[in-house]
Amino acid sequence: MQIERAxxxxxTARSSALLRTxxxxxxxxxxxxDLVQEALLAVYRKRHHVRDVGALEGYVRTTLVxxxxxxxxxxxxxxxxxxxxxxxxxxxxxxxxxxELWPAITRLSPRQRAVVVLVYFEDLPEEEVARLLGCSAxxxxxxxxxxLSALRRESHAAAMLAGGDRR
Amino acid sequence: xxxxxxxxxxAAARHMDVDPAWSRAVLRRMARQRVVRRRVAASVAxxxxxxxxxxxxxxxxxxxxxxxxxxxxxxxxVDVGGGRDLxxxxxxTAPAGSPTVLMDADLGAGPRSFGNLPAALTAGLEVCTYxxxxxxxxxxxxxFPRTAADLADDIAAVVEAGHLSDQVLLVSSGFSAxxxxxxxxxxxxxxAGLILxxxxxxxxxxxxxxxxxxxxxxxxxxxxxxRNSLTSDARSQNGEQVSWPASEQLARELLDRPGxxxxxxxxAVLWSERGREVLPALxxxxxxxxxxxxxxxxxAYAAESSVSDLHEVRGAVAAPATEAPxxxxxxxxxxxxxxxx
Numbered sequence: 001m002q003i004e005r006a007x008x009x010x011x012t013a014r015s016s017a018l019l020r021t022x023x024x025x026x027x028x029x030x031x032x033x034d035l036v037q038e039a040l041l042a043v044y045r046k047r048h049h050v051r052d053v054g055a056l057e058g059y060v061r062t063t064l065v066x067x068x069x070x071x072x073x074x075x076x077x078x079x080x081x082x083x084x085x086x087x088x089x090x091x092x093x094x095x096x097x098x099x100e101l102w103p104a105i106t107r108l109s110p111r112q113r114a115v116v117v118l119v120y121f122e123d124l125p126e127e128e129v130a131r132l133l134g135c136s137a138x139x140x141x142x143x144x145x146x147x148l149s150a151l152r153r154e155s156h157a158a159a160m161l162a163g164g165d166r167r
Numbered sequence: 168x169x170x171x172x173x174x175x176x177x178a179a180a181r182h183m184d185v186d187p188a189w190s191r192a193v194l195r196r197m198a199r200q201r202v203v204r205r206r207v208a209a210s211v212a213x214x215x216x217x218x219x220x221x222x223x224x225x226x227x228x229x230x231x232x233x234x235x236x237x238x239x240x241x242x243x244x245v246d247v248g249g250g251r252d253l254x255x256x257x258x259x260t261a262p263a264g265s266p267t268v269l270m271d272a273d274l275g276a277g278p279r280s281f282g283n284l285p286a287a288l289t290a291g292l293e294v295c296t297y298x299x300x301x302x303x304x305x306x307x308x309x310x311f312p313r314t315a316a317d318l319a320d321d322i323a324a325v326v327e328a329g330h331l332s333d334q335v336l337l338v339s340s341g342f343s344a345x346x347x348x349x350x351x352x353x354x355x356x357x358x359a360g361l362i363l364x365x366x367x368x369x370x371x372x373x374x375x376x377x378x379x380x381x382x383x384x385x386x387x388x389x390x391x392x393x394r395n396s397l398t399s400d401a402r403s404q405n406g407e408q409v410s411w412p413a414s415e416q417l418a419r420e421l422l423d424r425p426g427x428x429x430x431x432x433x434x435a436v437l438w439s440e441r442g443r444e445v446l447p448a449l450x451x452x453x454x455x456x457x458x459x460x461x462x463x464x465x466x467a468y469a470a471e472s473s474v475s476d477l478h479e480v481r482g483a484v485a486a487p488a489t490e491a492p493x494x495x496x497x498x499x500x501x502x503x504x505x506x507x508x
Contacts, residue, residue, distance in 0.1 A: 005489070005490060007197060008194065008444075008484050011190050011193050011194055011197075012190060012441075012444070015185045015189075015190050015193075016183065016184060016185050019183045019184075019185060020180035020181075020183045021180075023179075023180050023183045024176055024179060024180050029183065032183065033186075033189050036193075037189075037192075037193050037196070040193055040197075041193070041196055041197065041200070044197050044200060045200060101171070101172065101175045102175065102179055105172075105175075105176075116172065116176075117176060120169060120172045120173040120176055121173065121176040121177065121180065123173075148169075151172065
Protein backbone atom coordinates (compact mmCIF):
# COMPACT_ATOMS: atom_id res chain seq x y z
CA MET A 1 0.00 0.00 0.00
CA GLN A 2 2.95 2.27 0.66
CA ILE A 3 3.92 2.20 -2.98
CA GLU A 4 0.36 2.95 -4.10
CA ARG A 5 0.29 5.94 -1.80
CA ALA A 6 3.66 7.09 -3.03
CA UNK A 7 2.37 7.07 -6.60
CA UNK A 8 -0.70 9.10 -5.72
CA UNK A 9 1.51 11.61 -3.92
CA UNK A 10 3.90 11.72 -6.85
CA UNK A 11 1.10 12.41 -9.33
CA THR A 12 -0.57 15.02 -7.16
CA ALA A 13 2.50 16.78 -5.81
CA ARG A 14 5.24 16.38 -8.39
CA SER A 15 3.46 16.35 -11.74
CA SER A 16 4.15 20.05 -12.29
CA ALA A 17 7.88 19.53 -11.97
CA LEU A 18 7.81 16.51 -14.27
CA LEU A 19 5.67 18.37 -16.80
CA ARG A 20 8.05 21.31 -16.88
CA THR A 21 10.97 19.05 -17.67
CA UNK A 22 8.89 17.22 -20.27
CA UNK A 23 7.81 20.52 -21.83
CA UNK A 24 11.40 21.64 -22.20
CA UNK A 25 12.22 18.32 -23.85
CA UNK A 26 9.25 18.19 -26.20
CA UNK A 27 8.36 21.84 -26.78
CA UNK A 28 4.59 21.52 -26.45
CA UNK A 29 2.06 20.74 -23.75
CA UNK A 30 0.34 17.80 -25.43
CA UNK A 31 3.54 15.87 -26.01
CA UNK A 32 4.74 16.79 -22.51
CA UNK A 33 1.57 15.41 -20.89
CA ASP A 34 1.78 12.25 -22.99
CA LEU A 35 5.41 11.78 -22.07
CA VAL A 36 4.88 12.21 -18.32
CA GLN A 37 1.82 9.95 -18.33
CA GLU A 38 3.69 7.30 -20.29
CA ALA A 39 6.61 7.43 -17.85
CA LEU A 40 4.38 7.32 -14.75
CA LEU A 41 2.42 4.34 -16.04
CA ALA A 42 5.55 2.51 -17.18
CA VAL A 43 7.03 2.72 -13.68
CA TYR A 44 3.65 1.98 -12.08
CA ARG A 45 3.39 -1.25 -14.08
CA LYS A 46 6.65 -2.35 -12.46
CA ARG A 47 5.86 -0.94 -9.02
CA HIS A 48 6.30 -4.28 -7.29
CA HIS A 49 9.97 -4.20 -8.26
CA VAL A 50 10.54 -0.74 -6.80
CA ARG A 51 12.88 -1.22 -3.87
CA ASP A 52 13.24 2.38 -2.75
CA VAL A 53 9.96 4.28 -2.61
CA GLY A 54 11.88 7.47 -1.90
CA ALA A 55 13.56 7.22 -5.27
CA LEU A 56 10.28 6.89 -7.17
CA GLU A 57 10.51 10.32 -8.78
CA GLY A 58 14.00 9.48 -9.95
CA TYR A 59 12.77 6.31 -11.63
CA VAL A 60 10.01 8.24 -13.38
CA ARG A 61 12.39 10.99 -14.45
CA THR A 62 14.83 8.47 -15.88
CA THR A 63 12.04 6.73 -17.78
CA LEU A 64 10.75 10.07 -19.01
CA VAL A 65 14.08 11.23 -20.41
CA UNK A 66 14.96 7.89 -21.98
CA UNK A 67 11.57 7.36 -23.55
CA UNK A 68 11.68 10.89 -24.96
CA UNK A 69 14.99 10.18 -26.65
CA UNK A 70 13.85 6.85 -28.05
CA UNK A 71 10.56 8.36 -29.16
CA UNK A 72 12.36 11.17 -30.95
CA UNK A 73 14.63 8.63 -32.58
CA UNK A 74 11.60 6.75 -33.93
CA UNK A 75 10.02 9.93 -35.19
CA UNK A 76 13.13 11.55 -36.63
CA UNK A 77 12.50 10.27 -40.12
CA UNK A 78 9.11 12.02 -40.17
CA UNK A 79 10.35 15.40 -39.02
CA UNK A 80 10.50 18.44 -41.26
CA UNK A 81 14.08 19.47 -42.02
CA UNK A 82 15.16 22.56 -40.12
CA UNK A 83 15.71 25.85 -41.85
CA UNK A 84 19.22 26.64 -42.95
CA UNK A 85 20.90 28.98 -40.52
CA UNK A 86 24.01 30.85 -41.60
CA UNK A 87 27.10 29.32 -40.05
CA UNK A 88 28.49 32.43 -38.40
CA UNK A 89 31.21 32.42 -35.81
CA UNK A 90 30.20 33.78 -32.42
CA UNK A 91 32.58 35.08 -29.90
CA UNK A 92 32.30 33.64 -26.41
CA UNK A 93 30.87 36.13 -23.95
CA UNK A 94 28.99 38.12 -26.57
CA UNK A 95 25.48 38.85 -25.24
CA UNK A 96 22.38 37.33 -26.82
CA UNK A 97 18.75 37.84 -25.89
CA UNK A 98 16.71 35.03 -24.39
CA UNK A 99 14.09 35.32 -27.15
CA GLU A 100 16.69 34.03 -29.57
CA LEU A 101 17.47 30.97 -27.50
CA TRP A 102 14.29 28.93 -27.59
CA PRO A 103 14.23 28.26 -31.37
CA ALA A 104 17.87 27.28 -31.12
CA ILE A 105 17.19 24.89 -28.24
CA THR A 106 14.34 23.21 -30.12
CA ARG A 107 16.73 22.45 -32.99
CA LEU A 108 19.25 20.60 -30.85
CA SER A 109 19.44 16.82 -31.18
CA PRO A 110 17.34 14.93 -28.59
CA ARG A 111 20.40 13.99 -26.53
CA GLN A 112 21.91 17.47 -26.66
CA ARG A 113 18.60 18.99 -25.66
CA ALA A 114 18.20 16.51 -22.82
CA VAL A 115 21.68 17.35 -21.56
CA VAL A 116 20.94 21.10 -21.73
CA VAL A 117 17.65 20.69 -19.84
CA LEU A 118 19.08 18.37 -17.20
CA VAL A 119 22.20 20.46 -16.62
CA TYR A 120 20.83 24.00 -16.87
CA PHE A 121 17.23 23.55 -15.76
CA GLU A 122 17.48 20.64 -13.36
CA ASP A 123 20.95 21.66 -12.14
CA LEU A 124 22.08 18.05 -12.19
CA PRO A 125 25.79 17.19 -12.13
CA GLU A 126 27.17 15.56 -15.26
CA GLU A 127 27.54 12.19 -13.51
CA GLU A 128 23.83 12.18 -12.66
CA VAL A 129 22.92 13.22 -16.20
CA ALA A 130 25.06 10.36 -17.50
CA ARG A 131 23.21 7.92 -15.25
CA LEU A 132 19.84 9.26 -16.40
CA LEU A 133 20.77 9.01 -20.06
CA GLY A 134 22.54 5.69 -19.68
CA CYS A 135 25.83 6.95 -21.11
CA SER A 136 29.26 7.98 -19.85
CA ALA A 137 30.09 11.30 -18.19
CA UNK A 138 32.46 11.95 -21.10
CA UNK A 139 29.61 11.61 -23.56
CA UNK A 140 27.57 14.09 -21.52
CA UNK A 141 30.47 16.54 -21.57
CA UNK A 142 30.69 16.16 -25.32
CA UNK A 143 26.92 16.65 -25.85
CA UNK A 144 26.99 19.69 -23.62
CA UNK A 145 29.89 21.26 -25.42
CA UNK A 146 28.35 20.68 -28.85
CA UNK A 147 24.98 21.95 -27.66
CA LEU A 148 26.55 25.17 -26.36
CA SER A 149 28.42 25.67 -29.61
CA ALA A 150 25.23 25.15 -31.59
CA LEU A 151 23.28 27.53 -29.37
CA ARG A 152 25.92 30.22 -29.65
CA ARG A 153 26.14 29.79 -33.40
CA GLU A 154 22.40 29.75 -34.09
CA SER A 155 21.47 32.44 -31.62
CA HIS A 156 24.08 34.78 -33.01
CA ALA A 157 22.96 34.09 -36.58
CA ALA A 158 19.36 34.82 -35.61
CA ALA A 159 20.46 38.03 -33.94
CA MET A 160 22.34 39.04 -37.04
CA LEU A 161 19.35 38.30 -39.27
CA ALA A 162 17.06 40.27 -36.99
CA GLY A 163 19.51 43.17 -37.05
CA GLY A 164 19.65 42.99 -40.85
CA ASP A 165 15.88 43.19 -41.06
CA ARG A 166 15.86 46.30 -38.93
CA ARG A 167 18.38 47.89 -41.16
CA UNK B 168 25.70 32.26 -21.58
CA UNK B 169 25.08 29.27 -19.30
CA UNK B 170 23.23 31.40 -16.75
CA UNK B 171 21.14 32.81 -19.56
CA UNK B 172 20.21 29.32 -20.74
CA UNK B 173 19.09 28.37 -17.23
CA UNK B 174 17.02 31.55 -16.88
CA UNK B 175 15.50 31.08 -20.29
CA UNK B 176 14.52 27.45 -19.63
CA UNK B 177 13.02 28.51 -16.30
CA ALA B 178 10.93 31.19 -18.00
CA ALA B 179 9.86 28.88 -20.82
CA ALA B 180 8.64 26.18 -18.41
CA ARG B 181 7.01 28.50 -15.89
CA HIS B 182 3.56 28.38 -17.50
CA MET B 183 3.38 24.57 -17.37
CA ASP B 184 0.88 24.01 -14.58
CA VAL B 185 -0.90 20.73 -14.10
CA ASP B 186 -4.35 20.42 -15.56
CA PRO B 187 -6.35 18.69 -12.76
CA ALA B 188 -8.26 16.66 -15.38
CA TRP B 189 -4.96 15.32 -16.67
CA SER B 190 -3.72 14.20 -13.24
CA ARG B 191 -7.05 12.56 -12.46
CA ALA B 192 -6.86 10.70 -15.76
CA VAL B 193 -3.41 9.42 -14.83
CA LEU B 194 -4.65 8.25 -11.42
CA ARG B 195 -7.62 6.64 -13.09
CA ARG B 196 -5.39 4.76 -15.50
CA MET B 197 -3.32 3.53 -12.58
CA ALA B 198 -6.48 2.32 -10.88
CA ARG B 199 -7.47 0.48 -14.06
CA GLN B 200 -4.10 -1.25 -14.12
CA ARG B 201 -4.72 -2.47 -10.58
CA VAL B 202 -8.10 -3.88 -11.62
CA VAL B 203 -6.63 -5.61 -14.66
CA ARG B 204 -3.88 -7.09 -12.52
CA ARG B 205 -6.40 -8.36 -9.97
CA ARG B 206 -8.55 -9.85 -12.72
CA VAL B 207 -5.61 -11.66 -14.24
CA ALA B 208 -4.64 -12.96 -10.79
CA ALA B 209 -8.23 -14.03 -10.13
CA SER B 210 -8.42 -15.83 -13.48
CA VAL B 211 -5.18 -17.66 -12.78
CA ALA B 212 -6.43 -18.57 -9.30
CA UNK B 213 -9.74 -19.84 -10.75
CA UNK B 214 -7.89 -21.99 -13.28
CA UNK B 215 -5.66 -23.41 -10.55
CA UNK B 216 -8.65 -24.11 -8.31
CA UNK B 217 -10.52 -25.78 -11.14
CA UNK B 218 -7.52 -27.97 -11.88
CA UNK B 219 -7.16 -28.88 -8.19
CA UNK B 220 -10.85 -29.66 -7.94
CA UNK B 221 -10.69 -32.01 -10.94
CA UNK B 222 -7.66 -33.73 -9.42
CA UNK B 223 -9.37 -34.24 -6.06
CA UNK B 224 -12.51 -35.63 -7.67
CA UNK B 225 -10.49 -37.98 -9.82
CA UNK B 226 -8.70 -39.62 -6.91
CA UNK B 227 -11.82 -39.69 -4.77
CA UNK B 228 -10.33 -37.87 -1.83
CA UNK B 229 -11.21 -34.65 -0.15
CA UNK B 230 -8.34 -32.51 1.00
CA UNK B 231 -8.17 -29.62 3.36
CA UNK B 232 -5.43 -27.26 2.41
CA UNK B 233 -5.84 -25.07 5.47
CA UNK B 234 -4.01 -26.12 8.57
CA UNK B 235 -5.33 -23.27 10.69
CA UNK B 236 -6.25 -24.40 14.21
CA UNK B 237 -9.96 -24.61 14.92
CA UNK B 238 -11.31 -23.20 18.17
CA UNK B 239 -9.68 -20.57 20.39
CA UNK B 240 -6.58 -18.50 19.71
CA UNK B 241 -6.00 -15.26 17.87
CA UNK B 242 -6.39 -16.80 14.42
CA UNK B 243 -9.06 -19.40 14.10
CA UNK B 244 -11.75 -20.98 12.00
CA VAL B 245 -15.19 -20.25 13.38
CA ASP B 246 -18.08 -22.62 12.71
CA VAL B 247 -20.88 -20.41 11.40
CA GLY B 248 -23.30 -23.25 10.75
CA GLY B 249 -24.27 -25.06 7.58
CA GLY B 250 -20.98 -26.92 7.67
CA ARG B 251 -19.07 -23.72 6.97
CA ASP B 252 -16.12 -22.19 8.76
CA LEU B 253 -15.03 -18.57 8.44
CA UNK B 254 -11.50 -17.48 9.23
CA UNK B 255 -11.29 -14.98 12.07
CA UNK B 256 -8.14 -13.15 13.11
CA UNK B 257 -8.08 -11.21 16.39
CA UNK B 258 -5.44 -9.25 18.23
CA UNK B 259 -5.36 -7.35 21.48
CA THR B 260 -7.66 -7.78 24.44
CA ALA B 261 -10.97 -6.09 25.04
CA PRO B 262 -11.20 -4.60 28.54
CA ALA B 263 -14.36 -5.53 30.42
CA GLY B 264 -17.35 -3.73 28.97
CA SER B 265 -15.47 -2.62 25.88
CA PRO B 266 -16.69 -3.72 22.43
CA THR B 267 -14.57 -5.70 19.99
CA VAL B 268 -13.62 -3.83 16.84
CA LEU B 269 -14.59 -5.96 13.84
CA MET B 270 -13.49 -4.88 10.39
CA ASP B 271 -15.36 -5.71 7.21
CA ALA B 272 -13.52 -4.88 3.99
CA ASP B 273 -15.03 -3.53 0.79
CA LEU B 274 -16.40 -5.99 -1.74
CA GLY B 275 -13.50 -7.35 -3.76
CA ALA B 276 -11.04 -6.56 -0.99
CA GLY B 277 -9.89 -8.49 2.07
CA PRO B 278 -8.60 -7.70 5.55
CA ARG B 279 -5.27 -6.64 4.08
CA SER B 280 -7.00 -3.57 2.67
CA PHE B 281 -7.00 -2.18 6.22
CA GLY B 282 -3.19 -2.16 6.18
CA ASN B 283 -1.63 -1.60 9.59
CA LEU B 284 -4.78 -0.14 11.11
CA PRO B 285 -5.71 -3.31 13.09
CA ALA B 286 -2.20 -3.54 14.54
CA ALA B 287 -2.28 0.16 15.47
CA LEU B 288 -5.43 -0.33 17.52
CA THR B 289 -4.47 -3.33 19.61
CA ALA B 290 -3.38 -1.30 22.67
CA GLY B 291 -6.47 -1.41 24.87
CA LEU B 292 -8.76 -2.90 22.26
CA GLU B 293 -9.55 -6.26 20.73
CA VAL B 294 -9.45 -5.90 16.95
CA CYS B 295 -10.65 -8.62 14.59
CA THR B 296 -10.79 -9.08 10.86
CA TYR B 297 -12.38 -11.98 9.04
CA UNK B 298 -12.34 -13.50 5.59
CA UNK B 299 -15.80 -13.38 4.06
CA UNK B 300 -17.27 -16.61 2.74
CA UNK B 301 -15.46 -17.82 -0.35
CA UNK B 302 -12.44 -15.57 0.21
CA UNK B 303 -9.11 -16.11 1.92
CA UNK B 304 -9.22 -19.14 4.19
CA UNK B 305 -13.00 -19.18 4.65
CA UNK B 306 -15.34 -21.76 3.17
CA UNK B 307 -17.60 -20.69 0.35
CA UNK B 308 -21.34 -20.25 0.84
CA UNK B 309 -23.62 -22.99 -0.39
CA UNK B 310 -26.14 -20.92 -2.34
CA PHE B 311 -25.82 -18.00 -4.69
CA PRO B 312 -26.22 -15.17 -5.41
CA ARG B 313 -25.65 -13.75 -1.96
CA THR B 314 -26.87 -10.43 -0.63
CA ALA B 315 -26.00 -7.98 2.13
CA ALA B 316 -28.43 -9.93 4.35
CA ASP B 317 -26.36 -13.13 3.98
CA LEU B 318 -23.20 -11.20 4.76
CA ALA B 319 -24.84 -9.61 7.82
CA ASP B 320 -25.87 -13.06 9.06
CA ASP B 321 -22.30 -14.26 8.63
CA ILE B 322 -21.06 -11.34 10.75
CA ALA B 323 -23.57 -12.18 13.48
CA ALA B 324 -22.44 -15.82 13.40
CA VAL B 325 -18.79 -14.77 13.62
CA VAL B 326 -19.50 -12.52 16.63
CA GLU B 327 -21.39 -15.23 18.49
CA ALA B 328 -19.44 -18.33 17.53
CA GLY B 329 -16.13 -16.48 17.71
CA HIS B 330 -16.85 -15.57 21.35
CA LEU B 331 -16.16 -11.89 20.79
CA SER B 332 -17.40 -9.23 23.20
CA ASP B 333 -21.14 -8.91 23.65
CA GLN B 334 -21.12 -6.08 21.16
CA VAL B 335 -18.90 -5.04 18.27
CA LEU B 336 -17.83 -1.77 16.75
CA LEU B 337 -18.22 -2.57 13.07
CA VAL B 338 -15.75 -0.87 10.73
CA SER B 339 -17.17 -1.20 7.23
CA SER B 340 -15.56 -0.04 4.01
CA GLY B 341 -17.28 0.87 0.73
CA PHE B 342 -19.98 -1.61 -0.23
CA SER B 343 -19.92 -3.15 3.26
CA ALA B 344 -21.87 -0.15 4.54
CA UNK B 345 -24.91 -1.88 3.03
CA UNK B 346 -24.08 -5.03 4.97
CA UNK B 347 -23.71 -2.89 8.09
CA UNK B 348 -27.13 -1.35 7.46
CA UNK B 349 -28.75 -4.78 7.37
CA UNK B 350 -26.70 -5.91 10.38
CA UNK B 351 -27.88 -2.89 12.38
CA UNK B 352 -31.49 -3.70 11.55
CA UNK B 353 -31.29 -7.44 12.16
CA UNK B 354 -28.83 -7.59 15.05
CA UNK B 355 -28.91 -4.23 16.85
CA UNK B 356 -28.16 -5.93 20.15
CA UNK B 357 -24.74 -6.98 18.82
CA UNK B 358 -23.81 -3.54 17.58
CA ALA B 359 -22.06 -0.89 19.71
CA GLY B 360 -21.34 1.49 16.85
CA LEU B 361 -20.55 1.85 13.17
CA ILE B 362 -17.54 3.37 11.47
CA LEU B 363 -18.23 3.66 7.74
CA UNK B 364 -15.21 4.35 5.53
CA UNK B 365 -16.06 5.86 2.15
CA UNK B 366 -19.45 4.12 2.32
CA UNK B 367 -21.37 3.55 -0.90
CA UNK B 368 -24.99 4.56 -0.62
CA UNK B 369 -27.76 2.41 -2.08
CA UNK B 370 -28.88 5.13 -4.50
CA UNK B 371 -25.47 6.07 -5.77
CA UNK B 372 -25.59 3.90 -8.89
CA UNK B 373 -28.94 5.31 -10.02
CA UNK B 374 -27.75 8.87 -9.33
CA UNK B 375 -24.58 8.19 -11.31
CA UNK B 376 -26.68 6.84 -14.15
CA UNK B 377 -28.83 9.98 -14.09
CA UNK B 378 -25.70 12.12 -14.16
CA UNK B 379 -24.53 10.36 -17.32
CA UNK B 380 -27.85 11.17 -19.03
CA UNK B 381 -29.26 9.44 -22.10
CA UNK B 382 -27.07 8.17 -24.89
CA UNK B 383 -25.97 10.99 -27.16
CA UNK B 384 -24.39 10.66 -30.59
CA UNK B 385 -20.63 11.10 -30.47
CA UNK B 386 -20.43 10.88 -26.68
CA UNK B 387 -17.08 9.82 -25.18
CA UNK B 388 -16.51 6.08 -25.12
CA UNK B 389 -15.98 6.21 -21.35
CA UNK B 390 -19.50 7.56 -20.83
CA UNK B 391 -20.97 4.69 -22.88
CA UNK B 392 -18.89 2.11 -21.00
CA UNK B 393 -19.88 3.49 -17.61
CA ARG B 394 -23.56 3.55 -18.53
CA ASN B 395 -23.32 -0.06 -19.69
CA SER B 396 -21.57 -1.14 -16.50
CA LEU B 397 -24.19 0.58 -14.34
CA THR B 398 -27.10 -1.05 -16.19
CA SER B 399 -25.66 -4.51 -16.82
CA ASP B 400 -25.13 -5.63 -13.21
CA ALA B 401 -21.43 -5.95 -14.00
CA ARG B 402 -20.73 -4.99 -10.38
CA SER B 403 -22.23 -8.30 -9.28
CA GLN B 404 -19.54 -10.17 -11.23
CA ASN B 405 -17.42 -10.47 -8.11
CA GLY B 406 -15.68 -13.50 -6.71
CA GLU B 407 -18.11 -13.72 -3.80
CA GLN B 408 -21.15 -13.70 -6.12
CA VAL B 409 -22.79 -10.97 -4.09
CA SER B 410 -25.63 -9.34 -5.96
CA TRP B 411 -25.12 -5.61 -5.85
CA PRO B 412 -28.66 -4.57 -6.92
CA ALA B 413 -30.32 -6.97 -4.47
CA SER B 414 -28.10 -5.66 -1.66
CA GLU B 415 -28.83 -2.06 -2.66
CA GLN B 416 -32.52 -2.80 -2.59
CA LEU B 417 -32.30 -4.25 0.92
CA ALA B 418 -30.31 -1.30 2.25
CA ARG B 419 -32.56 1.20 0.49
CA GLU B 420 -35.68 -0.29 2.07
CA LEU B 421 -34.15 -0.08 5.53
CA LEU B 422 -32.88 3.47 5.07
CA ASP B 423 -36.20 4.63 3.60
CA ARG B 424 -38.21 3.49 6.61
CA PRO B 425 -39.57 6.32 8.75
CA GLY B 426 -37.21 7.35 11.51
CA UNK B 427 -33.46 6.89 11.72
CA UNK B 428 -32.45 3.39 10.64
CA UNK B 429 -29.54 3.27 13.10
CA UNK B 430 -31.52 4.85 15.95
CA UNK B 431 -29.19 5.81 18.77
CA UNK B 432 -26.34 3.60 17.59
CA UNK B 433 -23.32 5.91 17.16
CA UNK B 434 -22.27 6.19 13.52
CA ALA B 435 -19.10 7.83 12.17
CA VAL B 436 -18.90 8.37 8.44
CA LEU B 437 -15.44 9.15 7.11
CA TRP B 438 -14.95 10.05 3.50
CA SER B 439 -11.83 10.74 1.49
CA GLU B 440 -11.30 14.44 1.03
CA ARG B 441 -9.65 13.91 -2.34
CA GLY B 442 -12.05 11.23 -3.57
CA ARG B 443 -12.79 13.35 -6.63
CA GLU B 444 -9.36 12.43 -7.94
CA VAL B 445 -10.28 8.81 -8.52
CA LEU B 446 -13.60 9.51 -10.21
CA PRO B 447 -13.77 8.69 -13.92
CA ALA B 448 -12.37 11.35 -16.25
CA LEU B 449 -15.80 12.62 -17.31
CA UNK B 450 -16.92 16.02 -18.58
CA UNK B 451 -16.83 18.56 -15.73
CA UNK B 452 -20.60 18.83 -15.22
CA UNK B 453 -21.02 15.05 -15.10
CA UNK B 454 -18.13 14.71 -12.67
CA UNK B 455 -19.69 17.27 -10.35
CA UNK B 456 -22.99 15.38 -10.41
CA UNK B 457 -21.11 12.11 -9.92
CA UNK B 458 -19.29 13.46 -6.87
CA UNK B 459 -22.51 14.87 -5.46
CA UNK B 460 -24.10 11.42 -5.82
CA UNK B 461 -21.20 9.79 -3.96
CA UNK B 462 -21.23 12.29 -1.09
CA UNK B 463 -25.04 12.34 -0.89
CA UNK B 464 -24.91 8.57 -0.32
CA UNK B 465 -22.40 9.11 2.48
CA UNK B 466 -24.45 11.86 4.10
CA ALA B 467 -27.52 9.63 3.95
CA TYR B 468 -25.85 7.10 6.25
CA ALA B 469 -24.87 9.76 8.79
CA ALA B 470 -28.43 11.10 8.78
CA GLU B 471 -29.73 7.72 9.93
CA SER B 472 -28.27 7.99 13.43
CA SER B 473 -29.13 10.40 16.19
CA VAL B 474 -25.47 10.19 17.26
CA SER B 475 -23.57 10.68 14.04
CA ASP B 476 -20.30 12.19 13.02
CA LEU B 477 -19.51 12.96 9.41
CA HIS B 478 -16.20 14.32 8.29
CA GLU B 479 -13.67 14.36 5.51
CA VAL B 480 -10.39 12.58 6.01
CA ARG B 481 -7.75 15.09 4.99
CA GLY B 482 -5.28 13.82 2.41
CA ALA B 483 -7.11 10.55 1.73
CA VAL B 484 -7.91 9.75 -1.90
CA ALA B 485 -9.67 6.40 -1.84
CA ALA B 486 -8.58 4.37 1.17
CA PRO B 487 -8.80 6.25 4.50
CA ALA B 488 -7.72 3.20 6.51
CA THR B 489 -4.31 3.11 4.87
CA GLU B 490 -3.95 6.71 3.75
CA ALA B 491 -4.91 8.27 7.08
CA PRO B 492 -4.74 5.43 9.63
CA UNK B 493 -4.18 7.77 12.58
CA UNK B 494 -7.37 9.69 11.96
CA UNK B 495 -9.41 6.52 11.44
CA UNK B 496 -7.87 4.99 14.58
CA UNK B 497 -8.76 8.09 16.61
CA UNK B 498 -12.38 7.84 15.49
CA UNK B 499 -12.55 4.15 16.36
CA UNK B 500 -11.03 4.75 19.79
CA UNK B 501 -13.42 7.60 20.45
CA UNK B 502 -16.46 5.44 19.71
CA UNK B 503 -15.05 2.54 21.71
CA UNK B 504 -14.40 4.79 24.71
CA UNK B 505 -17.89 6.31 24.48
CA UNK B 506 -19.44 2.85 24.46
CA UNK B 507 -17.35 1.66 27.41
CA UNK B 508 -18.66 4.58 29.47
